[in-house]
Amino acid sequence: MSSIENTAPLKSASIFTLFSPRLLPATLMLGGGVTLYAVESYITATIAPSIVRDIGGLELFSWMTTLFVAAGVLGSITVATRPKGMGLRAVYIAAALTFGAGSLICAIAPTMPVLLIGRAVQGYGSGMLSGLAYAFIRFIYPEPLWRRASTLYAAIWGVATVLGPTLGGLFAAGGAWREAFIILVPLAVIMAFSARWLLPDVADDRIDTRTPLIQIILLLAAVLFVSIAGTIEHGSYKVVLIAVSIVLVATMVLIERKSEVRLLPYGAAMLSNPIARLYLTIFTMMLVLTSDIYIPYFLQTLHGVTPLVSGYLVALVALGWTIAAFFSNSLSGRQAAAAIIAGCILETAATASLIPFLSTATPFSELAEFAPAVIAMFLMGFGVGLGWAHLVTRIIGIARRTEQDKASAAISMTQSLGGAFGAALAGVIVNGAGLTNPGGIAGGLSAANWLYTLMAVPGLIAIVLSFTIRPASA
Structure with a gap:
């Protein structure tokens, strides 16, 4: 099955082994x-x-x-x-x-x-x-x-x-x-x-290759509605579209529980099953992380940062993700489980810390003024990167052999869903908090306060879920 038959020497291999x-x-x-x-x-x-x-x-x-x-x-x-x-x-x-x-x-x-x-x-x-x-x-x-x-x-x-x-x-x-x-x-x-x-x-080792057409239609409709919600300006329309999307996803999950033809791997629609909690953790972490899309606006509007600089600053979120991914890739067992917990806590705490760091009207002209917000942005991504690979590996490891393809496909699907729902939800929050009306400094301050207060809440869910994820060796 693998391109390397003798796996014993690889137990302590580094990520660079992938490039052998x-x-x-x-x-x-x-x-x-x-x-x-x-x-x-x-x-x-x-x-x-x-x-x-x-x-x-x-x-x-x-x-x-x-x-x-x-x-x-x-x-x-x-x-x-x-x-x-x-x-x-x-x-x-x-x-x-x-x-x-x-x-x-x-x-x-x-x-x-x-x-x-x-x-x-x-x-x-x-x-x-x-x-x-x-x-x-x-x-x-x-x-x-x-x-x-x-x-x-x-x-x-x-x-x-x-x-x-x-x-x-x-x-x-x-x-x-x-x-x-x-x-x-x-x-x-x-x-x-x-x-x-x-x-x-x-070889194709799947047993059930029937297409779960109803679940696919419901899921695609939910993605379309929530993606449209993330692009329109009218606040009440956003709320309606997100609500419809949630209903569609919930309906899909209910059908998954009862149907013999499933879109997701066995247990993914039941919260009592470990694999469901793994997917939900990925979803909530991505949802929280998407709140970074408004960081450039707040930096420019509230703190006088140029568009170019604000673009590079928000890239710190990605840099944190990348560095953490390499930092934690050698962890396993209990250490990997601890990394998932620590990652969820870091992401949530960093998101909440943007409330005092960004929701002020103080110009950022000195490095010391940038520092707290810069650290918070970096830690948002660092938290996700710290546990991401371990979440993915656990899903692949515990999924049934004949449902490995479903489990793998659902990882990308869940990631996309989290990003789409996060962008739409963030839009509802900032528009409802006054980003465009009254707009300006006052609207920006209110929007930043509410955005990072409410977007930290799903992070609390991720933290709770992370404590239920058992080490791979358990």
């Missing part, structure tokens, strides 16, 4: 798929204004992200619901070609509706690539390296939050938004053809 000659090809292929998904999310957000200026379609602006996210969730689901007998390598090839096709459509799009089609196709392919990274772990690496591989993928997301906007800015500055898509086409083709030689052809 025998593992490097597969690591590059799987890490490359995650990188495409992560970086592309941020590149397009940066070049979107240039796209609208060129081909119009401002009224459809928000759908560039909405369709990409929804299609990405569907793509991750496809990894687990693919036709019987279709191996993961074949899915990877199809995913890379799909991503390349979507990128080509975006590059040549004459109008916004055509570009949106391309974004949906692109998102579907990248969602599959992201889900495949976790699905392939158990076939590529021996078990002692699962946590290291999960750490690497987590670190890629952290780096992408810095690399994506930077690359997007370069293309946007030159008005070369089409080139930002076209360069991805040959890259996707190379990845597709390389997969045949660089990834193993593993």
Whole structure:
């Protein structure tokens, strides 16, 4: 099953073992798929204004992200619901070609509706690539390296939050938004053809390959509604859309409990089951972390920080995630369980500490004035990175062998859901607290206070859940 047959020498191996000659090809292929998904999310957000200026379609602006996210969730689901007998390598090839096709459509799009089609196709392919990274772990690496591989993928997301906007800015500055898509086409083709030689052809060990169509429809509808809620300005519409999304997800969970055809691995819809608490911890941590999307606004409006500097400061959240991921990757057993608990506590405490650090109207001109907020931002990401790989490894470790693909796909799905719900909820909070009305300094102060007060609450749930997660050796 693994590319390395003798796992004994790897029990104390470092993350750099993933880049050993025998593992490097597969690591590059799987890490490359995650990188495409992560970086592309941020590149397009940066070049979107240039796209609208060129081909119009401002009224459809928000759908560039909405369709990409929804299609990405569907793509991750496809990894687990693919036709019987279709191996993961074949899915990877199809995913890379799909991503390349979507990128080509975006590059040549004459109008916004055509570009949106391309974004949906692109998102579907990248969602599959992201889900495949976790699905392939158990076939590529021996078990002692699962946590290291999960750490690497987590670190890629952290780096992408810095690399994506930077690359997007370069293309946007030159008005070369089409080139930002076209360069991805040959890259996707190379990845597709390389997969045949660089990834193993593993057998499909699933038993139940029936498609849980009702659950998929409910989940996609929930993602679409909550993503739209995150892009509209009207507060009451946001609340309604989020409420509908919650109802749809709750309905999906109830159906999962009773249905013989499941979207999620066994036990994921029952809070009494450990795997359900693992997924819920991932969801709540991502939801809390998404509150960082308003940090640049508060820095600029309340503290006089320039847009460029505020952009680099918020990147500290990603830097914290990346550093923590590497810091904790060698932990195991009780230490890993403690890292999950410590990570949830750190993220929640750091989020709450932004209340006094950001919700003031004091200009940041000296380093000492920046320091508390800078540390808090760094620790938000550090907390997530500290426990992320251990959460992923525990899910893969306790899921039934025949449901490993479902378990892996659900990781990406849960991550996307947490981000979508977090962005929408944050929008409801800040708009209800006065970000736009009365706006200005007064509105910003009120919005910052309420945002980081209320967004810390899900963090408390994550802390409680983390104490119920038993060490892998237990």
